[in-house]
Amino acid sequence: MPQSNSANSVGVITPQIAQFDEPLTLVSGKTLASYELIYESYGELNADKSNAVLICHALSGHHHAAGFHEGDKRPGWWDACIGPGKVIDTNKFFVLSVNNLGGCHGSTGPTTTNPETGQPYGSDFPMVRVRDWVESQARLADRLGIEKFAAVIGGSLGGMQALRWSIQYPERLHYSVVIASAPKLSAQNIAFNEVARNAIMKDPEFHDGHYMVKNAIPKTGLMTARMLAHLTYLSDDAMGEKFGRDMKGDEVGYNYKPEFQVESYLHYQGEKFSTTFDANTYLLMTKALDYFDPAQYYQHDLAKCLDEATCKFLVVSFTTDWRFSPERSEEIVDALIEADKDVTYARIESEKGHDAFLIPIPRYINVFGAYMNRVVKDLKL
Amino acid sequence: MPQSNSANSVGVITPQIAQFDEPLTLVSGKTLASYELIYESYGELNADKSNAVLICHALSGHHHAAGFHEGDKRPGWWDACIGPGKVIDTNKFFVLSVNNLGGCHGSTGPTTTNPETGQPYGSDFPMVRVRDWVESQARLADRLGIEKFAAVIGGSLGGMQALRWSIQYPERLHYSVVIASAPKLSAQNIAFNEVARNAIMKDPEFHDGHYMVKNAIPKTGLMTARMLAHLTYLSDDAMGEKFGRDMKGDEVGYNYKPEFQVESYLHYQGEKFSTTFDANTYLLMTKALDYFDPAQYYQHDLAKCLDEATCKFLVVSFTTDWRFSPERSEEIVDALIEADKDVTYARIESEKGHDAFLIPIPRYINVFGAYMNRVVKDLKL
Numbered sequence: 148m149p150q151s152n153s154a155n156s157v158g159v160i161t162p163q164i165a166q167f168d169e170p171l172t173l174v175s176g177k178t179l180a181s182y183e184l185i186y187e188s189y190g191e192l193n194a195d196k197s198n199a200v201l202i203c204h205a206l207s208g209h210h211h212a213a214g215f216h217e218g219d220k221r222p223g224w225w226d227a228c229i230g231p232g233k234v235i236d237t238n239k240f241f242v243l244s245v246n247n248l249g250g251c252h253g254s255t256g257p258t259t260t261n262p263e264t265g266q267p268y269g270s271d272f273p274m275v276r277v278r279d280w281v282e283s284q285a286r287l288a289d290r291l292g293i294e295k296f297a298a299v300i301g302g303s304l305g306g307m308q309a310l311r312w313s314i315q316y317p318e319r320l321h322y323s324v325v326i327a328s329a330p331k332l333s334a335q336n337i338a339f340n341e342v343a344r345n346a347i348m349k350d351p352e353f354h355d356g357h358y359m360v361k362n363a364i365p366k367t368g369l370m371t372a373r374m375l376a377h378l379t380y381l382s383d384d385a386m387g388e389k390f391g392r393d394m395k396g397d398e399v400g401y402n403y404k405p406e407f408q409v410e411s412y413l414h415y416q417g418e419k420f421s422t423t424f425d426a427n428t429y430l431l432m433t434k435a436l437d438y439f440d441p442a443q444y445y446q447h448d449l450a451k452c453l454d455e456a457t458c459k460f461l462v463v464s465f466t467t468d469w470r471f472s473p474e475r476s477e478e479i480v481d482a483l484i485e486a487d488k489d490v491t492y493a494r495i496e497s498e499k500g501h502d503a504f505l506i507p508i509p510r511y512i513n514v515f516g517a518y519m520n521r522v523v524k525d526l527k528l
Numbered sequence: 529m530p531q532s533n534s535a536n537s538v539g540v541i542t543p544q545i546a547q548f549d550e551p552l553t554l555v556s557g558k559t560l561a562s563y564e565l566i567y568e569s570y571g572e573l574n575a576d577k578s579n580a581v582l583i584c585h586a587l588s589g590h591h592h593a594a595g596f597h598e599g600d601k602r603p604g605w606w607d608a609c610i611g612p613g614k615v616i617d618t619n620k621f622f623v624l625s626v627n628n629l630g631g632c633h634g635s636t637g638p639t640t641t642n643p644e645t646g647q648p649y650g651s652d653f654p655m656v657r658v659r660d661w662v663e664s665q666a667r668l669a670d671r672l673g674i675e676k677f678a679a680v681i682g683g684s685l686g687g688m689q690a691l692r693w694s695i696q697y698p699e700r701l702h703y704s705v706v707i708a709s710a711p712k713l714s715a716q717n718i719a720f721n722e723v724a725r726n727a728i729m730k731d732p733e734f735h736d737g738h739y740m741v742k743n744a745i746p747k748t749g750l751m752t753a754r755m756l757a758h759l760t761y762l763s764d765d766a767m768g769e770k771f772g773r774d775m776k777g778d779e780v781g782y783n784y785k786p787e788f789q790v791e792s793y794l795h796y797q798g799e800k801f802s803t804t805f806d807a808n809t810y811l812l813m814t815k816a817l818d819y820f821d822p823a824q825y826y827q828h829d830l831a832k833c834l835d836e837a838t839c840k841f842l843v844v845s846f847t848t849d850w851r852f853s854p855e856r857s858e859e860i861v862d863a864l865i866e867a868d869k870d871v872t873y874a875r876i877e878s879e880k881g882h883d884a885f886l887i888p889i890p891r892y893i894n895v896f897g898a899y900m901n902r903v904v905k906d907l908k909l
Contacts, residue, residue, distance in 0.1 A: 274783075334772055335764040335767045339759060346752045349751070370730070383714055387714055387715050403815070407722075409722070438780060
């Protein structure tokens, strides 16, 4: 992360926890009697609380988007874009980044103790939908006295939250930034999710989702899920460029140990993920993705759905993203135009696939940065 | 299969077995002291044995390409293309279709009894490469007195065999037909294979590949492998058209049972495959795919590699095939042109993805059929 020298880093960050005791009834009909949200903030909230920006994370993301946790060598996942003088400029904005409900990084989720049983929720944790996340984020904003966000911003599943915000609380955001996202999953997207879920749930160490009380982890299933997900995040070109057919040794091994570099890479990623991410959270997040389809309540007319929105939009896509291709972003753009909304669209040339949204690609940074400057000027921040 | 009425079907077919007692030394250096190949044939071998066509099968294929096994309702996997009056016209050609060595449909493979132990080979069955298949197919041709094939034909991994034939035994084929194939796997292709292999090998029921003696099957791993493979055989468009976001019921279930139609379809395919296909064979076949790269022995110059060939070529690709995209076929075509070979190329418009090669798409059938007529005329069959 070249931009993470001390001059433009938000520095050492300590997450905070907000406890909510007002029950939250979820879209599924289930109720959480109480819950916690873990979050980080970067920059200062101004006097009239008009400079807040909400960052929404993706499937395997979390609240730690920028800066460093004490002792860490690697910064948060979007440090390339958040910091003093960066695209999301912490000299101008108060940036709020929350771990989603159902997550496994500190917000209440499957690994949390269920007050009713004294055991971890595990698979008893209720399913959450994108609407539930928006609702819980809105309550956190209430808590912090933020009536209206300058912008709600997210990539991938985070972009779906930014889109959902625009119709769920239209009066509570000025700008929505939807990056590398889609208005709903395709059959292929759902299929990839289901292969991963099936691998997790059929892992004998899954124990119907109550693996924690058995001191077990469905490691094989999680590893399959992560290896597969990685495949969908990278383009064929990017993998070709990074690994090609390079082998670890000079000779073909005639055995089943990883021998192509790309195999070792996937194993490393899978191993790491399977020991740090919670399987039930993975299941929950993928179901939230599958279910997301705001237009379904408007006769499948996305323009009619987005007619609710009053904010302005920036939509960004990347040419080799085959998880959520540019065409998926353009469905959103077309619907926004049809609904007579203010929308700016950038289709960024990149060979990096879906992961491009995390990478400081020059044109992406320039367009995104210019748009955020427009937000600053428009709102006189 | 609309073309499978009795008038243009090869009818009821009984497979045959050829036993080989001359040892076969594989590329890996290992030797099979003896082995069997199961095969089928359709049509009559003419007096001078000049009308033989070899069909090479793909990853999960087998020798049963056309007609019906006694009592079966479904015909062989390429019945759309093989039969009297069809593209590969059994009134003209003697069509030979062999189960590859290492397979699980009757040729010697991991499920066969290892004469040294009296137990199934399991994971002790040696790895085979595309070259080994060509060698074993050539020995079968010897046995049948076929000195030179009119054509060697295959799709996907079968296309790699057809390509390999052209340089390994250039004097033994007049035509090579390479459909929906590639000159080597990309990093992404290898990665998909490795996700599948890892899922199989980490399945606790795999028992280091000796599951048969434990009366076990690595069902979960095989199911993951098949679900994933299916995903790569179908295009995003084809899945969208076939399933979209259709659900089995009217209401969202908020549970992890398959509820989108595409999930049920994948489960069905995965379940079926996991009880009928051998896991070790799956591993072997994917490694043969990964290793295939004939140009590596010619300074990675495919044109130089194909300079060995003396046959004529038909290369076919399908527009939405993202497993082996048209660009991969065009690498072969470009190399053949550079090597001054006779090559005909058709890029067929289809929304069916990789699976298109199995489907009687009109332009595909027309081009392929016209080319096979050319073979008939050229060889005066």
